[in-house]
Amino acid sequence: MEQVNELKTGQVFVIGTGDAGELGLGTSMLERMRPMPVKALDDKSIANIVCGGMHTMALTKDGKLYSWGCNDEGALGRSGEEYEPGLVENLEDVKITKVACGDSITLALSDNGRLYCWGTFRCASGALGFSPTKERQTTPIIYPYLANEKFVDIAVGTDHCLALSTSGRVYVWGNGQQYQLGRRILERRQRNGLIPETLGLRKIRAIGCGSYHSFAIDHNNRLFVWGLNNYGQCGLDSNVDIITTPTVISTLEGKGAIKSVAGGEHHSLVLMESGHVYSFGRADSSQLGLPKDMVKELSGQDGHASESSFKMAVGTPTLIPDLENVDSIACGGNHGVAATKDGLAFAWGYGSQNELGNGTGCDEETPSKITGQKLEGHKVIRVAAGGHFTVLLATL
Template sequence: MAPKAAPAPTRAPGRKRKAVEDIPIRPSKKPSNGTTKSEEPAKSRKQVKTKAKTVLTTAPKQVLEVFVFGGNSAAELGLGDTATSASVKRPRLNPNLAPDAVGVVHLAVGGMHCLALAKSGTVYSWGGNDLGALGRDTNWAGGLVDMSDNNSDSSDDDDEGGKLNPKEATPTPIDSSAIPANTVFTQLAASDNASFALTDDGLVYGWGIFRGTDGDIGFSPSVRKQEKPVLLEGLKGITKIAAGENHVLALDAKGSVYVWGAGELAQLGRRITERNRLQALIPWRIGSLKNIVEIGTGSSHSFAIAKDGRCFGWGQNNYGQTGIESDAGESGAIVPSPKVIEGLRDLGTITSIGGGNAHSYAITSTGKTLVWGRLDACATGQVVADLDAERVIKDERGRPRILKAPTELPLAGTAECVASGGEHCIAVLADGKAYSWGFSDAYRTGLGTDDDVATPRLIDNTAVREKKLVWAGAGGQFGVVAAAA
């Protein structure tokens, strides 16, 4: 996911759609038959039993050490009020997420904020909170702290200063006032300005706001900005959540996919107009997708993997990022509803899929990483001169612009995890080493350079050299890697 959306496309003529394709979830309303209390049948209290909770997912158990790098202008690195710079060149251990104090077991990275799930079940947040993404009050009367006032002799710091709000900069538990005491969170997801948390019994809580190409849309049809976590009505039996820049996917135990959020770029898999864009904030089931086992998102495009191995893509396609080659590269190109990605059919069993602004990736069961999409921003990590010409779309000046077919990424080993920011990526390999590539402004690749990184390079400094990394996340202008504690 990434911080900025591309310009809205010119839409193709509308076509009639089968009603079964998009099925809305609406809050249930208890029917009234007009009976009075005295007319209701008597119930024995002994017959009233509390329904046992069905556990669908569990949180990870492994406690993590968390390392951060890149831009910190919105306090997204979570280094607290002791941060000395607006950017960190190479990985730095976050002391506010110490294994013995917090015990992080799971993380989610948004455009300019992060979430962490602790072994205690507490959800922490930090970063930009202008639109409620942190799910807690960060009003601070003490004034912003000037980072240039904090002395540092670290070569990992940029010499550029900045100001931060200590309450945003310090990982802090979300507001749990509307969350029942027995709630157990297992997964987190973060978009640009909203956050979501999945419970072990398949419910979803959320907070923040969705934004469209013309500004704020809202959190729900009746709420513009949701500042504290609230239960999302109508969703149940959910086993996974994934967030793009301004949209969310949820997968349930039956293999159905639900979508909600901004939809101008077809990322919701159906046509959204100005008239119905608020209704798009209510989760809908995509009726054409069945027996789905995995979901993923790019900034404004979406993916689903079916039990039979087929991969589906839809949404913005101006750089072929959905994997659908038809109209790839055309200005305003979109894939309006889920379509099979033919280019992935014979490349192995896909186990994970996602993307950034205009590029995408997939990981196979053997650890092979495949990439496609925009070439001129280095986010595909390819040596462009070595690519088969038939896989490349050139611009009007004859310059390679789009990698239209999924192509293997030259990594030094098999991938365990890949994460995409707007225009940069991080891959964690089976040997515990991490590699990054792409646009490196604000040192978001963690390589100590702000020059573009064309192909994968090892992330290496004393902080992570002896660590076995197991996870990576990529935000708008920053990155996070984690090692087993």
Template sequence: MVGLKRSAENHSNGKKRALSEEPIHAKRAKNSPSFQSIRASKLKSINSIPSQKTDLLDVFVWGSGSMCELGLGPAASTKEVKRPRLNPLLKKEEVGIVDFTVGGMHVLALDHKNQLWSWGTNDSGVLGRDTSKAGAEQLRDADAESDDEDGDLNALESTPALVEGLPSDKKIVQLAATDNLSAVLYETGEVYAWGTFRCNEGILGFNKDIKIQKTPVKIPNFENIVQLAAGKDHLLGLDIKGIVYAWGNGQQFQLGRKILERTRMTSLEPRSFGLKNVKFVGSGEFHSFAITVDGKVLSWGLNQYGQCGIKVDIEDGAVVSKPTEIEDLTGKDIIYITGGEHHSLALSSSGEVFTFGRFDMKEIGIEKEKLPKDDVIVDGHGNIRSLPVPTKLTTLPKCKAVAAGSHHSVALTQDGIAFSWGFADTYALGLGNLDEDVSKPTRINNTATRDHDIVQVGCGGQFSVSAGVKLTEEQAEERTEKIEDFEESLE
């Protein structure tokens, strides 16, 4: 907490100097952005900055890697991986990854030496390093078509390498990645970021002065942050006082406030919007979540498939314009909540998983005949469109983590086994060749991960990443018997 104390002292000293040395008009011009923080300083601290993770992990990747997402190197054979594969470029003994996060088409990974690695498509500068050096094959633009589907990938984008220009004298405690931006949180409560935000019309910008930020920079006037949550093109930040901040694209009300066209560039700076007493923030691609100190779960943003968990105006373009309580999660002791493009997952302290949102690509993990008939929304043809009411997944054992990709999901059981469901065409489920989408949680059972306690998972647009530690043979056998008994009980 030394960094926090120093920050507070500097703020206090600066205030004294302003009162004694500067004219009134100068003081207002210089310090006006900090009025909110002065008010916030009267609130008691309710959150703490997390510690850096330390366990060395084996890293597994799978899915479609046509945009270098899998980090397996440039060979064309690494474009599609149908089941989890150990990444040989991130060996535990040589690199020692302790944490990672997954964006739409890129990954950030932290090693035990406090170094940050990145790989994936770098069109928006999200890798935080130069991938245009001589000899690097130019990867096609994310929006462009290519006739060369069998060619090798960009060598510098597809190979994990170190992010350049980050401070090395303080520890990174959390990573965050949107589709087009990367960010890290330090033990000092400071946030560094790079990349850009996009909106419906194209590039929105990194801030009002910079379109694409290619190297890490500190976010100014943004202190005492304890957690970040990333959407498709927006970020949430939570501070020690329980105040929530949001910035990026707000066209679907995911920033918790209305963004006017004439003031749109101001949305590129973190700003609070009246939400406080919060202990956790989460995000889907175009919607956002918060869990309050008293256990209420709030949501806001795009709600066209009921992905906000609120059963009102479930139609194209529907939004929840301000933080609203998800009443069906009240009393469930939700500790984590996240979402994909049109679906969401919530995890309780007891390991129960609740799901809601879009149905047609099997994102919610409940078979059609087992859906609560009174809660579903149907289209004009009578086909089930969505389930806007958070509903418990009864086909999963107790879980310790969940992750949502654009149209697929992965859950980790308390024993460290991964289950997946949803859209199957990109192999992001890790279940091999499939003829159709997977409607219920299905165990990922392959040689590479069978004997691992998977402790972390992340899902991107068309790929997934997990990491874990190897079990003893006896532990693995005991766990397999236990999970097979559970699966048999469902038949």
């Protein structure tokens, strides 16, 4: 995850479809084609926003969490109204500094490095559980298997978690059916994946997740990846559908320092300190932000892809043209979002649920500027994306 600048706070804007309350605008406003402010948060000094598949977390400057969206499995960490922001419970004396969301699971880090977790994990066959002894956790608790460790970073996929300890070790747990945990989990003992274990990685400085794949960046600027690779979302230009152990994306070496990484359902984005963004993975809905002619050319060289709309993909990290000076990135299920250092926001990819904020409900082949009457005069400082919605944090 990216480091939050604690000095910057702003207003929360939402775009897209929110049948389960993802927009936080109440039960009468479930869809927005252009950015709409979440007025309920206007006086909360929001410093960061993070999306899961169908829920959102907003972190205040003083370390409080507000949540909204689908709460079927306890991912909101509270009771009460789901379609409007509400204060996450059981954190009254805790200052949260980071938060990460999956489909039905949420993680948060406190200022003293303690890891809080709530919700539940699911797998291909249905419910998996919160821990080996508990089906669901509806309010935040310190995850019992990690109570004696302190952490500096967290990341969550659809149903798996990564946590980076102060010593640079990466703990992984949750559903491991696609090797997103970096280890084999026997089908008949899937709950074993709910017990965190460390990977054989050292000196890691940042982590990230796609839906079913995982990332780790070390202090030598190497990006490791593992998990599902059926569309080349691991960026290894390989025909292997599963990457079973952490593997370096060699084609990114020498391209500069990596700032952060983000993943969607089957695509990935890498933000460089230079402000450039590389993309790879599935491309049939323009998830990569690359011109179609470029995708077709690259697909012809990539064993993962063909010109078929069902398997169009780019397996090698590719620079997104004409997208520069980027400061923040996010992946939705099948779309990408970026904010630049001068306060502009861009979106691309699948757009039929209005998640791109382009006012048309159409896909965007390449990064398209997000505009709207409500957003005029604001500078976007953070972006987040869920399954079919996008959230912006903007300041005047």
